[in-house]
Amino acid sequence: MRRLLPPIALLLTLAAAAGPASAARRPVKLYFTAGEQLRIVDRRLSENSTTLLPALRALLSGPTSAERARGADTQIPRGVKLRSVTVTAGGGATVVFTQGFLKDIPVDAAQRTSRQTAALRARLAQVIFTVTQFGDIDEARVVAGEVTIDEDVSREDYATPSRPPKPQVIPPGEAIPGTRAVQERLTALGYLPASAVDGLAGYRTQQAIMAFQAWNGLDRDGVVGPATSAKLKTASRPRGTAGGASRRIEVHRARGVALLIDGGRVVRAIHISTGAGADATPRGRYRVFRKERRSWSVPFRVWLPYASYFNKGIALHESPDVPPQPASHGCVRVPAPEAPEVYAFATVGTEVVVVG
Missing domain, CATH: 2.40.440.10 (L,D-transpeptidase catalytic domain-like)
Incomplete structure (x- = not known):
């Protein structure tokens, strides 16, 4: 787990990420889903500030009709808004969304069904993979409203396990x-x-x-x-x-x-x-x-x-x-x-x- 650095780290990181004020449209990758896998969509964003913020907003807006026609979908509910992003010089980020990020999913993890747990993992994956494409950000903490969904999560948490799945044991009947x-x-x-x-x-x-x-x-x-x-x-x-x-x-x-x-x-x-x-x-x-x-x-x-x-x-x-x-x-x-x-x-x- 990474400890957030003082606010000065945030200012320095955002300044470095912003680049020239006259920056043209920049290519970014948005991580949507297709079935039970990630679907990467290439976009060009025209905002002049740090591309991290418009990328997250674009992710929340979901795939375009053309992208959906090519199989892109999203697990993030409609209407979710981005409240804030805090980036540290230590490679961490805290992304705060509105409470709707947890739509249809209990706040208490013990009360979640396996389907709800899987859906939340996918929502987090879309955010984590989109955020960690920028600069030195390698992990993120996601907050919905006032609820911290998970501690610092990285792409490594979604990597293929080294051990194969255990065979399903079926009782003979x-x-x-x-x-x-x-x-x-x-x-x-x-x-x-x-x-x-x-x-x-x-x-x-x-x-x-x-x-x-x-x-x-x-x-x-x-x-x-x-x-x-x-x-x-x-x-x-x-x-x-x-x-x-x-x-x-x-x-x-x-x-x-x-x-x-x-x-x-x-x-x-x-x-x-x-x-x-x-x-x-x-x-x-x-x-x-x-x-x-x-x-x-x-x-x-x-x-x-x-x-x-x-x-x-x-x-x-x-x-x-x-x-x-x-x-x-x-x-x-x-x-x-x-x-x-x-x-x-x-x-x-x-x-x-x-x-x-």
Whole structure:
């Protein structure tokens, strides 16, 4: 943690940063987001004072319509204002925003959900990376209203960890009568691979049931109740609805199901969770352009195993949390047992169609 120097340090630093009073438009980088990664946008700012201040104001204003069309987004809420910036000769900065920086996020960290914690990390990342591009600033303290959100934070805090993610441990499940018959039916319909038929009512079977329920318009609870049991007897294998390449992935946002289609036939139907609210996964046709077995989300500071990127920072990836509703920041969450199969299927160039 860096101790702030006396005010004279601030005056000297700002004077050095300001440059000539007649400074022309200066190029800066604004750090927005795209899915679950940072999206760097180059801008030229015309203000004559230190470029740090207009850069922060531009960051708070968000991407332009043209930049949004190219995939840039922001996690910082609308309406947040910059109150002050204090810079020291020691390489630190204190950036004070209005209370709105914490919109929808509890002040008490213990009361935050994992999604709220991740969203706050991303907001901080946008500020930290934008601020630390200037001069000798290497870390910053961010304040919302009167609340210090975090002590001095640097880019190093967002660096890829040296240790890989720990494999997700999935309990085997219970031996419940009738489970094998349900699994065999789910396999016949494409919701479960034959290798997963073991007679145990575990996580993978639960996710397969949820995919079946979602596709057939039933409540997604992962339990084979009377309605689900009746539908299993009459249902047919899902069919693609979006058209396109004979080998493709269809992401059905409203249903929460991804269809792996090969030769025009659905080979697997998998339960997924897409982007929620303002982070809704954009509809459209894309192609897988990058694959990372262990991908690191810089702004959200979380591992994204088995990531297949198809739209800027948006990817299909493994997640320990695939609920029966949209929940991500734009990516397509895939249950851990299914992630390796989706990763293998989504080769570079594979078409991904997002609908619903």
